[in-house]
Each structure stands twice: as C-alpha cells, then as structure tokens.
C-alpha cells in the first residue's frame with residue numbers, strides 16, 4: 001500500500017505513522033518527492049489490509065501498489081533514483097556511470113595501466129573481477145582477496161570508485177571491505193540468499209539481468225535488495241539467451257525505456273557481454289546512450305590475447321577512448337554529459 005500524505009503533513013505526523021505502522025509488524029519506506037511525501041507500507045498483505053492507515057492524521061489517501069515489485073516501482077517513487085558511488089561519482093538522474101576495466105584482475109601492474117588509460121578517456125568507475133563465475137571449473141577462477149586488494153589500491157590511487165562481482169553470500173563481507181560497488185552477476189540474479197545478504201549491505205549494488213530472466217524477474221530480484229533496506233540498486237542489461245548464436249547474447253535495448261517506465265532505479269547497459277564482439281561494442285554503446293541508459297559498462301584490456309578471461313570481447317584502450325569520445329558527443333546532443341577525458345600534460 002502507499003500512504004499519500006497531504007502537502008501540509010508535518011514531520012511529527014510522518015514519524016507517528018512510521019512508528020505505528022512499524023508497531024503493527026509492517027515495514028515502511030518514506031519517499032519525499034518534490035510535491036508530496038509517500039509512505040510505502042510493505043509486509044504481510046492481510047495485516048496491511050486490516051491496518052487503519054486512512055485514519056492517521058496527515059493522510060490524504062491510501063492506494064494499493066499494483067505492481068508485484070513495490071519499492072522498485074514508480075508508483076512508490078516517481079523521481080529517478082540517484083545512487084552515490086563514492087569518490088564524488090553518482091549515477092541516475094542525468095549522471096552517467098561509465099564503467100571500464102578488464103574482465104578479471106590479473107596483476108597490479110596490468111590493472112593500474114588499464115585503469116590509468118580508461119580514466120584518461122573519462123571512465124568514472126573501475127571494474128575488475130576477483131571472483132570469476134566461469135562455466136568450466138578448469139577455467140581461471142580469479143585472484144580472490146589478493147585481487148580485491150589490488151582493485152582497492154588502484155581505485156584509491158586513481159580516485160575512482162571500484163566495482164567487482166560477489167558470487168556467494170559468504171563473500172559479501174570481504175568484497176565490501178575492499179570495493180565500492182557490489183556486482184551481482186547474471187548467473188546469480190536469482191540467488192535469493194545472496195540478494196538478501198547484499199540487501200543488508202551499505203554498498204551500492206549493480207544487479208545484472210540473468211540470461212534467461214524477464215524484465216519482471218529482474219525487478220523482483222531488485223525488490224529483494226531494496227526490501228533488505230539497501231536502496232542503492234543499479235540495474236544492468238547484459239543481453240539474454242537467443243536462438244541466434246551470431247552474438248554472445250541478444251542485447252535487449254528496449255529494456256531500458258521499458259524498465260524506466262515502471263521503475264525509478266538507474267539502468268546501465270553492458271554491450272561487452274551482450275555482444276561478445278568488440279566490433280559491435282561502439283555502435284551498441286551509442287545506442288545504449290540514445291536509449292536513455294544511465295551508464296555503459298565496457299571491458300577493456302591492453303593485450304586481449306593474454307587476458308585470463310573474456311579476451312575476445314575486450315576493447316583496446318585506444319578503442320575505448322574512441323567510443324567514449326563518440327558517446328560524449330551523443331550525450332551532449334541529448335542533454336546529458338559524460339565525464340571529460342583528462343588532458344595529458
């Protein structure tokens with residue numbers, strides 16, 4: 001249910017409603033919009049129906065939330081969410097999150113060199129996997145905690161927030177100790193225990209769409225994280241399985257405006273995993289910006305043939321610089337802005 005407050009509702013009235021609803025064993029989510037305040041009431045549907053919500057002072061009306069995802073829906077919050085990623089970087093509401101870096105962290109020297117080059121091109125979030133979800137148990141599994149330490153050190157030196165994947169609820173604590181943003185990979189989008197665990201974290205979560213997940217599945221998974229108390233959720237389209245094997249996955253770009261119609265969370269697009277083909281990444285990156293994405297996630301490697309993971313889809317640093325330049329021009333036309341490249345001195 002959503003409690004719509006009168007424009008004249010006072011802070012005391014809001015606190016009173018929150019206290020009483022919480023006493024009934026229900027959860028509240030207060031959303032202060034520019035026009036008025038809404039209080040979402042979440043929990044047992046029978047309890048909600050029998051609660052005297054209309055009777056509280058300051059209430060204008062009480063409405064059901066029609067969507068199965070409640071906290072993620074625009075009914076609950078009309079304005080787009082803006083998520084603070086640290087180091088002064090934000091995503092959502094016109095702020096673009098330009099994520100770049102190698103698929104896997106391989107060594108400090110290599111991550112630093114890739115990080116410096118993508119930062120110079122305007123990337124504002126550094127990525128690198130320390131725990132890799134590989135189809136084969138014999139493939140490279142990542143550097144683990146040692147890799148996380150490298151990511152933290154390079155991110156700090158470059159002044160960039162970092163993002164890395166967490167695969168297991170038991171890893172959330174250690175990943176959160178070193179990284180700024182927790183990535184939930186496509187294969188774990190419906191790992192509900194993991195979603196509950198990151199829901200209790202204070203770190204922003206980038207939730208990737210599962211390869212066979214519908215938009216509704218994705219939003220329901222986001223709801224798990226939001227329901228745990230973590231409001232900083234960013235969605236990521238990375239392509240879905242298709243009958244057509246000419247690309248690694250099928251990039252569903254319509255998902256961006258589709259999700260934004262009903263959900264206030266930022267949406268970024270990952271053309272690297274969606275296409276698996278470097279020659280398709282520039283055009284799909286531009287299309288992502290044009291579709292209204294709040295960011296673009298691209299894998300970059302200085303020597304793809306030596307990459308421990310996803311080398312064939314990596315862009316070279318100079319190719320990344322070029323696509324960033326093109327995206328910057330497009331974003332400008334669309335009234336959004338991508339961080340400026342650093343001018344070499």
Ligand code: PEP
Pocket residue numbers: 103129133184185186187208238273
């Ligand atoms: C990744 O970002 O390296 C990754 C494994 O992505 P996905 O979960 O989308 O396959």
Ligand code: MN
Pocket residue numbers: 103104273299309310
């Ligand atoms: Mn990858």
